[in-house]
Amino acid sequence: MILVPLAALYVSLFVGRFTVPAADVARILASRLWPIARDWPASLETIVLQIRLPRAILAMFVGAGLSVSGAAFQGMFRNPLVSPDILGVTAASGFGAALALLLSRGAFELELIAFLFGISGVGLTYLLARTYRSTPMLMLVLSGVIVAAFFSALLSGAKYLADPESKLPAITYWLLGSLNGASMRSLKVALPPIILGGAGLMLVRWRLNVLSMGDEEARSLGVRTDRLKGIIIVCTTLITAAAVSVCGIVGWVGLVIPHLARMWVGPDHRALLPAACSIGATYLLLIDDVARTASASEIPLGILTAIVGAPFFAYLLRKTQGGWQ
Amino acid sequence: MSQSLVEVRSASFRYAERVIFEALDLEVNAGEVLTVLGANGCGKSTLLRCLAGELNLSAGSIHIDGEALQRLDATARARKVAILFQEHQPTFPFSALDVVTMGRTPYLSAFGAPSAHDRKLAEQSLEEFGLLHVKDRAYTALSGGERQLVLLCRTLVQEPDVILLDEPTAHLDFKNQVRCLELIGMLAGRGVALVSTSHDPNHAFLFPGRALLMQADRSVLIGAPSDIINSTSLAATYGIEVGVFSIPRAPPRQSLTFCSPW
Numbered sequence: 001m002i003l004v005p006l007a008a009l010y011v012s013l014f015v016g017r018f019t020v021p022a023a024d025v026a027r028i029l030a031s032r033l034w035p036i037a038r039d040w041p042a043s044l045e046t047i048v049l050q051i052r053l054p055r056a057i058l059a060m061f062v063g064a065g066l067s068v069s070g071a072a073f074q075g076m077f078r079n080p081l082v083s084p085d086i087l088g089v090t091a092a093s094g095f096g097a098a099l100a101l102l103l104s105r106g107a108f109e110l111e112l113i114a115f116l117f118g119i120s121g122v123g124l125t126y127l128l129a130r131t132y133r134s135t136p137m138l139m140l141v142l143s144g145v146i147v148a149a150f151f152s153a154l155l156s157g158a159k160y161l162a163d164p165e166s167k168l169p170a171i172t173y174w175l176l177g178s179l180n181g182a183s184m185r186s187l188k189v190a191l192p193p194i195i196l197g198g199a200g201l202m203l204v205r206w207r208l209n210v211l212s213m214g215d216e217e218a219r220s221l222g223v224r225t226d227r228l229k230g231i232i233i234v235c236t237t238l239i240t241a242a243a244v245s246v247c248g249i250v251g252w253v254g255l256v257i258p259h260l261a262r263m264w265v266g267p268d269h270r271a272l273l274p275a276a277c278s279i280g281a282t283y284l285l286l287i288d289d290v291a292r293t294a295s296a297s298e299i300p301l302g303i304l305t306a307i308v309g310a311p312f313f314a315y316l317l318r319k320t321q322g323g324w325q
Numbered sequence: 326m327s328q329s330l331v332e333v334r335s336a337s338f339r340y341a342e343r344v345i346f347e348a349l350d351l352e353v354n355a356g357e358v359l360t361v362l363g364a365n366g367c368g369k370s371t372l373l374r375c376l377a378g379e380l381n382l383s384a385g386s387i388h389i390d391g392e393a394l395q396r397l398d399a400t401a402r403a404r405k406v407a408i409l410f411q412e413h414q415p416t417f418p419f420s421a422l423d424v425v426t427m428g429r430t431p432y433l434s435a436f437g438a439p440s441a442h443d444r445k446l447a448e449q450s451l452e453e454f455g456l457l458h459v460k461d462r463a464y465t466a467l468s469g470g471e472r473q474l475v476l477l478c479r480t481l482v483q484e485p486d487v488i489l490l491d492e493p494t495a496h497l498d499f500k501n502q503v504r505c506l507e508l509i510g511m512l513a514g515r516g517v518a519l520v521s522t523s524h525d526p527n528h529a530f531l532f533p534g535r536a537l538l539m540q541a542d543r544s545v546l547i548g549a550p551s552d553i554i555n556s557t558s559l560a561a562t563y564g565i566e567v568g569v570f571s572i573p574r575a576p577p578r579q580s581l582t583f584c585s586p587w
Contacts, residue, residue, distance in 0.1 A: 213427065
């Protein structure tokens with residue numbers, strides 16, 4: 001479960017438009033830990049350590065984060081068709097990013113604004129869904145639809161106002177999703193929320209099993225369902241908002257990977273969440289390798305994940321006949 | 326301190342203006358099964374949900390084992406009261422053993438997971454119910470009857486003082502109805518207090534304990550089944566004519582009482 005993503009990471013460091021010999025990758029990595037004579041060109045080291053390593057690490061964390069969020073939400077909503085953006089986080093983050101691009105902000109500010117918009121979007125959904133003393137699932141889903149629609153409209157408005165020569169392409173390209181901008185700095189922005197949210201979900205993974213039996217059942221077994229739902233929503237939102245803010249909208253990962261993980265280890269979230277992390281990290285890393293090597297110019301990530309994810313999901317749907325057993 | 330595990334004092338519940346029950350006094354002792362009878366929609370499930378703490382009374386109080394129900398937090402409550410809801414449709418194919426193990430949740434810390442000991446308890450209770458053969462099967466693939474028995478197992482590992490059952494025999498075939506009733510009797514034999522709603526007045530005669538009739542005029546009759554279940558009270562509850570008959574049986578068994586339309 002840990003070895004496969006690490007192997008994929010190693011492979012990702014030497015494939016690319018500029019091929020670095022596998023042995024050199026090993027020695028460059030080792031040179032950070034032990035003193036080794038540097039007989040490789042400095043440019044090689046820059047490619048591996050400054051460009052490919054941060055990008056690969058970001059791909060792994062985003063892939064793992066989106067997958068574990070999707071798995072947690074599918075359990076919480078008791079619905080295997082739910083993805084992490086159901087509460088409107090993606091639409092809100094997307095609008096935040098478009099706003100930042102419109103105002104010609106730098107990369108760091110863009111990530112921050114997109115992240116904050118994502119969090120506020122979900123906050124708005126939660127407030128809308130909150131009734132007298134509980135948060136029913138149906139209210140959450142419907143509020144999510146409303147908030148997502150609202151921010152999508154604002155996003156269209158931002159695109160309409162954007163300068164069609166320079167800013168509109170920038171917004172459009174950003175929304176398609178890419179890890180092109182990955183750097184040590186974006187790692188510092190995205191990793192803490194992803195790790196924090198992921199750790200939170202891992203802590204409640206047994207209770208997620210109980211919650212997936214239904215609210216009333218879970219309450220009768222001593223689970224404070226509203227508090228648990230709150231924890232899950234906060235964690236997944238931290239992860240998804242961080243992911244979207246550094247690499248745009250990468251669809252399908254959070255929807256499809258949990259199914260693969262469930263086929264592999266079964267529905268018990270104690271095993272399912274780690275499995276989703278492992279598969280998600282590997283999957284997005286390999287997809288990103290394709291994105292940056294398949295053609296002369298980079299292919300946006302969101303296009304690839306959908307091109308691979310949609311047919312695969314169709315295959316799953318046919319195979320299971322919609323029964324999800 | 327009272328000996329009753331469940332003690333309800335002048336309890337009322339209303340949905341908006343609609344009164345479900347009023348000034349209800351009730352106690353259920355260890356080893357007793359209280360059978361709650363009434364027409365569809367009369368509020369049997371509502372009463373059960375009040376006893377589970379899912380719904381709050383409009384007035385009055387409920388004490389479980391001497392402690393006020395509202396003062397218990399979710400975990401403490403789940404250690405005292407287990408409830409079996411009417412059949413529900415689960416989404417994910419957990420194994421039957423996992424489902425039973427979920428009954429241990431009130432004994433785990435907030436971020437904890439069940440230990441080997443918890444799994445062993447779950448396995449033991451499946452074995453005791455003669456269900457060990459389904460332990461690795463997907464709960465979603467079990468028949469309605471097996472599912473109900475697995476959930477009964479779960480209430481057992483929850484180690485509660487009080488078990489609430491919402492029409493436990495609904496949707497079960499005859500064999501599983503009988504098994505389910507046997508298990509309820511067995512639980513009562515262990516000193517648990519049970520409250521069970523039922524559509525079948527005959528169930529009240531099967532267990533040690535009293536019956537509660539929620540009549541159409543919102544009045545409530547509580548007493549020994551042989552005292553309160555008769556053609557008059559059944560007419561007042563269901564609005565139909567039925568007879569109540571009794572046949573003597575050889576000692577040590579007591580005579581068997583049953584209701585029948587003719």
